[in-house]
Amino acid sequence: MFFAVFYTHTHIMPAFHTLLDFQFEPGGPKNPLRDQAVYSDLCALVSGLVQSSGASSLPPVSLGDSGSLGIFTAENGSHATLRIYPQGLLTVDAEMWAAEGEQPSITAEHVASAQQKISELLGCKKSKRFPFIKRGARVDPYVPTADNKLIEYDFDEVVYEADSPYQNIKIMHSPQFGNMLLLDNDPNLAESDIAYTRAILGNGREDFNGKTVLILGGGDGGILHELRQVSPKWVTMLEIDQLVINAAIKHLPGICHDSMDQLKGHNYEVLVEDCIPVLEKYVQEGTMFDFVINDLTAIPISTQPVGDSWDFLRKILDFSMQVLKPTGRYYTQGNGANMVDALKMYEGQLDKLSCKVDFSKETVCVPSYHELWVFYRIWKVDAASGCKDKDMQATNGST
Known part of the structure; x- marks a missing residue:
């Protein structure tokens, strides 16, 4: 006996997750853990990231010597977290959903603009913006390498999937590599290989x-x-x-x-x-x-x-x-x-x-x-x- 899945379009709403990292000078004048005005301006920027008209925020949670955590929610279902570490690291994680095949309400341009404004506010010398991570999509593009590094493939179709008595079998289509065989989610061979x-x-x-x-x-x-x-x-x-x-x-x-x-x-x-x-x-x-x-x-x-x-x-x-x-x-x-x-x-x-x-x-x-x-x-x-x-x-x- 085996179980095979042949995919047709279904109404799926994957989550899009974007990550921002900032490094600020903890002993400097713009430390948001010490300056309430800086923290308020920071919250406004994070709030605007998940909803243009602003999002509601929960009271910041003090984590003592480990910094603070802020949570923001928006009417459109988006949310963000603001994590500030006393050593000078600040992270913003924002998540929103979009219908399969559509782009999220927060665009890459919005994220880039927020990155620039937060960097200027904190006087950051270093900041980093990660590409959107797509979670729960009909076509899962993520496969780890042998040394557990995450690769995002350009998969655009699940061509075939079945569970045999021995393993899960998938064939994914990649515009770059052709059809690609994965066994138990492990890449085996593509038509390019x-x-x-x-x-x-x-x-x-x-x-x-x-x-x-x-x-x-x-x-x-x-x-x-x-x-x-x-x-x-x-x-x-x-x-x-x-x-x-x-x-x-x-x-x-x-x-x-x-x-x-x-x-x-x-x-x-x-x-x-x-x-x-x-x-x-x-x-x-x-x-x-x-x-x-x-x-x-x-x-x-x-x-x-x-x-x-x-x-x-x-x-x-x-x-x-x-x-x-x-x-x-x-x-x-x-x-x-x-x-x-x-x-x-x-x-x-x-x-x-x-x-x-x-x-x-x-x-x-x-x-x-x-x-x-x-x-x-x-x-x-x-x-x-x-x-x-x-x-x-x-x-x-x-x-």
């Missing part, structure tokens, strides 16, 4: 002609499509979620093209199965591959390499090494380049595998990610001689 697919296939370093390849995951079909262009002997793709495949075929043609219209072709097969039992079977049968491409998940973000996500990662790594030929190559995504600790923990796990391996890594710009992304290339080391393959003379961990 051929850089990702080429990086996880070695960026031209490898010759796949006549070789056997195992893809773990890859439900968007991008890796399979790229491999089909270079005449491999056989490609097996293991993807657990049929709904991801179906959504990609219909809504991500710029990624998978026609490569998954049929799940089996003359030199490839897509198996809709959990990869773990299939890998176990391959190990028992002695089935081996020239290449294993792991497109399952990014390296987990945690303080220690423990927990279910790390256990799964280690299991996949160990099974993959067992089905990888002695001269084979294993490729996988890592995580954002800023996630240095997570990447180091992953590299530490490579030393604990049942066979000795070495690795190199590459940092690539994936357009829709808004951050640099790290990819790993891993190969077995000959335990008897301690030698690597001749074409793999890379320094451990080099780019």
Whole structure:
């Protein structure tokens, strides 16, 4: 059973939130905590921000040594808070609503004017105005990066959404990046992101002609499509979620093209199965591959390499090494380049595998990610001689 949502226009009124920061001299003559006239003028400016004719305000709340808090409400449903810190920081948060597709009553010009007037009133040397944050909109534009920085995408449509037995699946449309796949609200791949697919296939370093390849995951079909262009002997793709495949075929043609219209072709097969039992079977049968491409998940973000996500990662790594030929190559995504600790923990796990391996890594710009992304290339080391393959003379961990 699964639940799918196909979006039509509904009457939604998202909230628009604007933020203003000011730094004033706490020991100066225009400290609003000390000068009542300055505070009164300040309140008038904040009141005018949320309603041109002025808004009603609650009595300011004294927070003792932590400053004060003022609250303003307007007849149009807008409100604002004025927070003054004794160290010289003043913040104004204003919120208002507007019908879906319409702009709020407070425009960017109004906010810029209020910023200028408050700065002049307080004699501020520094002030900052943030863009509107839209909350509760039909199309949610906000997605965090791997290191938890907030990105506002230019999404203008929810193309598809469904809950499979495994995950939430969304495809959002971006005028800049095309259709974009998100799994459990995590960006996976957009139609602009051929850089990702080429990086996880070695960026031209490898010759796949006549070789056997195992893809773990890859439900968007991008890796399979790229491999089909270079005449491999056989490609097996293991993807657990049929709904991801179906959504990609219909809504991500710029990624998978026609490569998954049929799940089996003359030199490839897509198996809709959990990869773990299939890998176990391959190990028992002695089935081996020239290449294993792991497109399952990014390296987990945690303080220690423990927990279910790390256990799964280690299991996949160990099974993959067992089905990888002695001269084979294993490729996988890592995580954002800023996630240095997570990447180091992953590299530490490579030393604990049942066979000795070495690795190199590459940092690539994936357009829709808004951050640099790290990819790993891993190969077995000959335990008897301690030698690597001749074409793999890379320094451990080099780019």
